[in-house]
Amino acid sequence: MLKRPLALFAGLALSCCAVVAQAADVLRVSAIPDEAPTELLRKFKPLGEYLEQQLGIKVQFVPVADYPAVVESLASDRLDLAWLGGFTFVQVHLKDPKATPLVQREQDAKFTSKFITANPDVKSLKDLKGKTFAFGSISSTSGSLMPRYFMLKNDNIKPEEYFSRVAYSGAHDATAAWVQAGKADAGVLNASVWDKLVAAGKVDTSKVRVFATTPEYFDYNWTVRGNMDPALKEKIKQAFLALDPAKPADKAILDLQAASRFIETKPENYQGTEQAAREAGLLK
Template sequence: MFTITPRTLRALFTCAVLSLTAAAHAQTVFRVTTIPEEAATEQMRKFGPLASYLEKQLGVKVEFTPVSDYPAAVEALVNKKVDLAWLGGFTYVQANLRSRGKIVPLAQREEDTKFQSVFIAKTDSGIKSLADMKGKQISFGSQSSTSGHAMPRGVLVEAGINPEKDFARIAYSGAHDATIASVVSGKVDAAALDITVWKKFVNENKVDTKAVDVFYTTKPFFNYNWSVHADMPKAMQDKVKAALLAISPNVPEQAEILKLNRATRYIETKPENYKELEAAARNLGLL
């Protein structure tokens, strides 16, 4: 017969206390991730200051962890492996469908209300219009990217172009900076990407517009947002939203956060903003 001795009881009690302490510690860590629109090092540089800001505002430890690809960001939020995620419009739609409507968009950049994609090509390629892309090698970003795939594909279809039939080859770079590199290096003839990443590369002299430049810009659409899972307590949701909306361009360290995130300010957003994008994605067979 097994006898519980005082020593065993003390050991069991210690284990229970340690387990509860570990659980409590885990609950005090607020986890943040983003879709990898650029290289992991750039993601860390961009969102590190925001993580520090949120840590002060929320009163808990905030950890930022980059993921390998767009689907990984979706799964992390749907499965509550992270508390807050920066998603594109299309990845938000995917996450909301995967979770059966349990993803809550809190805030977006003011720029995300009228976002655009650009098509770029080498200036000596002879590509001056969408029609000129026929027979060429083309790159999109991630297959789950709004500005790097879903919206540009929609524009092409509207123009009477069937990417699978009319292009010599379709590549998926996985990230906007890689998309630019694929055109600059000549791996592809033309590509589509996020307009803000393109402007960033131009402003930082990371691309020579005499060699590679924009030949087509899409109409505006709703894009990126910060989202949480609906299972997060409402009080915490409100606190996170308030922290994001409070980031001010008039406070130097906060202005730097906005600059790194290519934003003038954060504003509220709502699920209805992405209904048109969801409908377009369904029409394209992407959902």
């Protein structure tokens, strides 16, 4: 009488093992959507091919709709590796304390945000009282959290009370476009995207200019899910660290990531980000 249930159980067990084995053969990677989806895919393609070669497994990029989707997917093991901002890393880490930030670009240890405007009357934040202002995503470290924190800490500015209207563009490049088009008197975006937009001629610097820069803070990193096999985790980290700007193929990958090189990072680097989020009322 027990033969059929036992056989069924064995079959289910084997099926589960097959699913796990199949999942281990694919590295599911994503990124916070801080730029247009087409730009994220363009940046990731050569890096994904490089990781496949280094790891010996298939690498699949999984697009997401918004910042919370990356957080939930990584914390619930639906993703293996994700490009996060400092704030989204904190959110993941609170849900999964074993989630590990492996590497960051060298400049992410000393990152900044740029305040921009196309209004000739705006010389400083003091000139923006009663005017309109644009952040990126509400979950963005460099497009919302840290600029908000420094405005409050250094100038006692509470955006919702200080500006006539606060809007969220959803992405750094969108913030620049909004300011250039006059949809907001000023806005803030991360320094890396600003520099890229200027270099590519995608922002008219005869109209839009930087009028302030935040102090430095830790920002972006590549984070893996907490229950990843330690050996695979180490291989991923070493693959990033091995990228050498002296090698043309590696430099092409680094350039797309706006990176001079990758360096190791650790959870402790983001304790200040968590404190800033709590003081800004973005974490309870």
